[in-house]
Amino acid sequence: MHYVSAEGLTKSFGITPLFSNITFHINEGDKIGLIARNGVGKSTMLRILTGKETADKGKLWINKDVTVALFEQEPGFKEDKNVLENIFDAGNPVMNVIRQYEAATESGDADALGEVFVKMDELGAWDFEAKVQQILAKLNITYLQSKVGDLSGGQRKRVALAKTLIDIGFDHKHTLLLMDEPTNHLDVEMIEWLEHYLNGENVTLLLVTHDRYFLDAVCDEIWELERENMYTYKGDYENYMEKKAARLESENASIDKAKNTYRKELEWMRKQPKARTTKSKSRQDNFYEVESKAKQKIEDAQVQLQMKMSRLGGKIIEAKKVYKSYGEKPILKGFDYTFSKGERIGVIGKNGVGKSTFLNILQGLEPADSGKINVGDTIVFGNFSQQGLVIKDNLRVIEYVKTFAESFPLAKGGSLSAAQFLELFLFPPEKQYTYLTALSGGEKKRLQLLTILFRNPNFLILDEPTNDLDLPTLAVLESFLTDFQGCVMIVSHDRYFMDRLVDHLFVFEGDGEVRDFPGNYTQYRLWQKEQEKKGLSTLLAAPAKAAEPVVSAAQPETVAKKKPSFKEKREFDELQADIAKLEAEREKIGEQMSEAGLAFEQMSKLSARASEITTLLEEKEMRWLELSELI
Incomplete structure (x- = not known):
């Protein structure tokens, strides 16, 4: 079944074109990943497909039997209503009775449960209710009576995702599901479950994501918006990278050929007498076409990260018997570790186990209940936090950067002015005078990264750095961190990002226990599955002996080892x-x-x-x- 056809779609904001004269089709069962740099029009494209925005030019046809469902980065809610009321549409009798059932179950009201049981039987709602329970459980939504206005950003995102999945699950026979960064604020187990859920459901999907493993697991086709055009690639992310490299090489060769032709044709044009009217009209027209192609520039603008790292001394950080709890909930129980030069550590665990608290304790931003954190005299922290930019006044971009320093020292000597440094981070002069509140989410993340590197840190702490960053910027950040000589600690649910960068993991297993695992995230998951098969420890509950707190690398092993041959x-x-x-x-x-x-x-x-x-x-x-x- 044919779902969508678009012909010659064009959209601009002011004088800035997002895309021009693009054509595409979506058929039933298609699962498509849409990627592009920040600010190129991914979210705008999704909103045009839902009718929330209109294109400047072109035709858009959507099958009258198709329902378009949009999961947005900034979901809209009825803030004064609770979670149950926002998730379930009271106008639909089945959804309404399920809402009543969930409310009665949570309250434990036996009389209400008896009444709603009868209604559930009459409407045959039990099968769908089981699916609802699965979605709510997997997304850890246990606060059904809480007002949406009181929820955290991550909780709001999960509620919006649950509502979208429940809506399409109720009647997804002919639904086009549009998803804008659905994995932000989800932990890794939730992301893996969402992969399986979307693959198991018979949905037609257009997905915007920076998570490359998620992209490969869910989508079988990639669309890229670049230089106002749309390019289509069948297959996975690796195939997209190979085909794109081949396309760029072909385009550059075509431009070089056009330049040679242009030089010859330009000489011919100049030799023609001005008064002559019998000049070949077709050759003249062809000249201007060749000229246009010859003067094309394929710009692959990328963020450029260079910095002069502050000197790193012999002593990094020593954590000795650190304890931390919130009420009766333990975060750390006797954490003991000595950090070494150049360490790259990933920090993983379920949402709410205390990963961000742990990072704050290391930096002295939050006190421990007991124990010591000894930080070396030469350590300069660079903290890329989930909090994002701290904006006291609505400054322009250039003014904000100058509050940190007027110039930036480079690794190879010399320095750059604040304006020059901003250009390296893809903030051209006209963008530098934009107010901070007018920046997109990705631009704010880029600016946050810039201000951190401006201080020349030698111990980088990155708390969910990949959220809202586009794939090209992520690739450059990965390359920079690979060559970075200081220490790096990363909290991320982006498995691809973690696999490329970390040497070992601190696994927050709950109840204050932290495991030091020697490997990256994929290796950890393989090990974990092996342990589960053997009936041993899992991430949620590990035997006391296997879940001992991290010990200092400097301490001797207490377990007798087999002597190596x-x-x-x-x-x-x-x-x-x-x-x-x-x-x-x-x-x-x-x-x-x-x-x-x-x-x-x-x-x-x-x-x-x-x-x-x-x-x-x-x-x-x-x-x-x-x-x-x-x-």
Whole structure:
């Protein structure tokens, strides 16, 4: 069944064009990922499809039997109503009786339950109620009687998601579901459940997300808005990256060819006498077409991150027997750890277990109940918090940056003015005089990152840094953090981001227990599933012996180890050498792939070898970790 057709859609804000003359079609069962830089028009496109905004030009046709459902980044609610009243549409008898059932269940009113049981039977609402219970449970919505106006940002987002899923679940026979960053404010287990839910439901989906694993798990086609055009790619994110590289290479070759033709045609045009009227009209027209193409510029503007890191001394941070609780809820129970230079630590756990509190305690922003946090004299924290920009006055962008410093020292010497530094972060001169309140969510995140790096930190703490950042900016941030010589601690639900950057994890398992896991997030999930199969510890409940608090890396092991054999010692040494060689080869391939004018065939070979190296490194590093436990 054909759902949507768009022909020649054009939309601008003022003089800024978002997209121009784009055409696309959506059929039943399509699952499409829409990606673009911040400010290019992703959210605007979704709002046009729902009728909340209109295009400047073009035609949009939506099948009359199709219902369009939109999950927005900033959901709208009836603030004075409770969660139940916002989720369930009182105008629908089945939804209304389920709302009454949920309210009676929560209150424990036996008389009300008896009455609503009869209504549920009469309307045959039990099957749908089971689906409702699953959605509410998986999204951890237990505050059904709370007013929406009193909820946190994450709770509001989960309520909006539950409402959307329940609405389409009730009658999704012909529903086009539009989702704008649905994974923000969800923990990893919720994201994984949402992946399975969307794959299991027969929905037609157009999705905006920065979560690359989620994109690959849910979508089988990618649309990209770039330079006012829309480009379509079948397949996953990796295929999109390869096809895009090939497209850009082809476009650049086409422009180079047009430049050569333009030079010849320009010479011909100049030789023609002004009074001559028999000049070839078709050749003249063709000249202007060639000129237009020759003067095209394919700009791949990217945030550029360079900084002169503050000197890092020998002492980093020592945490000794740290305890922290909120009322009867323990956050840390005897946390003990000594941080080392260049450590990259991921922090994971369910929402509400105290990850952000832990980061605040490390920085001295919040006191511990007992224990000590000794911070080295040279440590300069860079705190990318979920709170976002702290705006006291509605300043212009350039004024705000100058409140931190007038200039910025570079890693290779010299310095940049505040205005020049802003341009590196994709804030052109005209944007620098925009008021902070007028910036988009992604632009505010970019500006927040800029102000943190402006202070030259050597210990970066990133609390959900990927929310609202576009994929190109994320890729640059990942590259920067890979080369960053200081310490990095990351709290994120973006599994792809974590896998690329962290060496080990602090896993907040609840009840104040923190596990130090030697590996990235994917490795942890594989290990966790193995433990579950064996009937051992899980993230929610672990045996007391397995859930001991993190101990300092400097402390001796208390568990007797098997003595390594000579063969194992030799293998360990060989693995270290092999890993170093593979990392050097990967770095060299990265440099080759960044060279201009590289042929597509050569690019494909290098890309394939880079993928092989990544697989080999993962295997060797896992074996190295096993042997390092013995040696």
